[in-house]
Amino acid sequence: MNEDTAADTTRRRNPRGQGDRLRADILAAVARLLDQKLTDNHLPVSLREVAREVGIAAQSMYLHFADKDQLARAVAEDGYQRVVAAMRDADTEAAALGADVGERLRAQANAFCTFARTERGVIRLMFGHNSSSFGEPDQTHPARLLWQQWLDAIHTCENAGLDWPDGAEQTAIHLWSALFGRFALWTSTFERHDARDLTVFVDRIVDTLLRDARR
Amino acid sequence: MNEDTAADTTRRRNPRGQGDRLRADILAAVARLLDQKLTDNHLPVSLREVAREVGIAAQSMYLHFADKDQLARAVAEDGYQRVVAAMRDADTEAAALGADVGERLRAQANAFCTFARTERGVIRLMFGHNSSSFGEPDQTHPARLLWQQWLDAIHTCENAGLDWPDGAEQTAIHLWSALFGRFALWTSTFERHDARDLTVFVDRIVDTLLRDARR
DNA sequence: TGTACATCAGTGAACGCGCGTTCACTGATGTAC
DNA sequence: TGTACATCAGTGAACGCGCGTTCACTGATGTAC
Secondary structure, eight states: OOTTOTTSSOOOOOOTTOTHHHHHHHHHHHHHHHHHHTTSOOOSSOHHHHHHHHTSOGGGGGGTOSSHHHHHHHHHHHHHHHHHHHHHHHHHHHHHTTOOHHHHHHHHHHHHHHHHHHTHHHHHHHTSSOGGGGSSSSTTOTHHHHHHHHHHHHHHHHHTTOOOTTOHHHHHHHHHHHHHHHHHHHHHSSSOOOHHHHHHHHHHHHHHHHHHHHO | OOTTOTTTSOOOOOOTTOTHHHHHHHHHHHHHHHHHHTTSOOOSSOHHHHHHHHTSOGGGGGGTOSSHHHHHHHHHHHHHHHHHHHHHHHHHHHHHTTOOHHHHHHHHHHHHHHHHHHTHHHHHHHTSSOGGGGSSSSTTOTHHHHHHHHHHHHHHHHHTTOOOTTOHHHHHHHHHHHHHHHHHHHHHSSSOOOHHHHHHHHHHHHHHHHHHHHO
16 A cells, blocks of 8 residues: 555665655655645634634633634634625625626626635635534535536526536536636736736626527 | 724624624635735745745845845746746647647647646736736736737637638637646645646636637 | 775754643632521 | 633643754775876
């Protein structure tokens, strides 16, 4: 077992002139370890930092969270609940103003991006570890809430007569992926961070989807 | 200044029966701190773990990296170089087999996803912090390499006669966003992780782009 | 051909620090009688 | 109306540990003479 980890075979010193090999070995080891670490939800903030920020003693964290892991879990779960609430509110508001289903979908897409923009740290955590860290394989992952919200939005359009060429599920995945990917690029690369870029993108992608659905 | 952090005003104990308020305060504090931490590239692995994995003493890390931060930087930079190399190789290979520009674009998109799938930890790190942590605002960010690769691929199609309705840049951003977003969803949510889902997605999105470009 | 020396690829031992967590405690506030 | 008591929202002090980093060292290998 573990024949792919360098640690098994006792390492021998590199020959003279080959010292740079260690550099490559180190980079490969980091890649391996990072991959293993993906499973646990790592909170890149210490309990004590949080306590300091709140203005309480570090032990007071344990009044509400059993350990650090539970805190991370709670933050992500809270994030899912809030983003879904924001989308739902945007939908309700748009509907109250007499928007059609397409405009309501766009409103929800924008609400999602706005949440991502204003809660960058939290959304990173939300998508920062895979399902296995949320206990039971399927049912309990709080991302289900968000997935259901997207699916509802897409279905609402179907009920109003739109026909998605790739089907509701694929359309929901497509929209969610595109928005999150665009946000990730926007936030993590060299672009200046102008919120309008995101809004323009939302408009374009929702328009394209609607156009193809109405054809 | 800092009127938005709870730590400024000395906290007073919650009234009886309101103990749950602390929970909300803590979650809000974590969100604030996570947002601040986005700027620095945090390597969720210790130097000593890496050294153990490689099979060397912890201090030997300093033979190649000035500190932990430089190691994180090097891992990300290496990742960018490798993903670009993989895309370039896929393109060259497809071209050698007589593929047209569309097929070559698809080959590069697939190479990107394959890299993301096999180097999940590294790609997380690559997109896990924003540009400011890479020194000079624009020029030095190694993501530039990848951006240029996408742009080249899109331009190659233009040179072969394709006309992108949204322009080359927007098309490149769209493709990159969609792929990365789909990957992020695939890896971090409740779906079973079946590589074919990604391949199917790549096919569909590239096909859609090409169809709209040829019209 | 032998040997002194420089270089290279690392290691041994230790530092001070902040971390997650535990245990026993406090002091204000509401409640029963 | 007074007082004993339970409850609540936390804190004080301490633990052992692994971390990032520093400094001085080692021992094998190639090179100049």
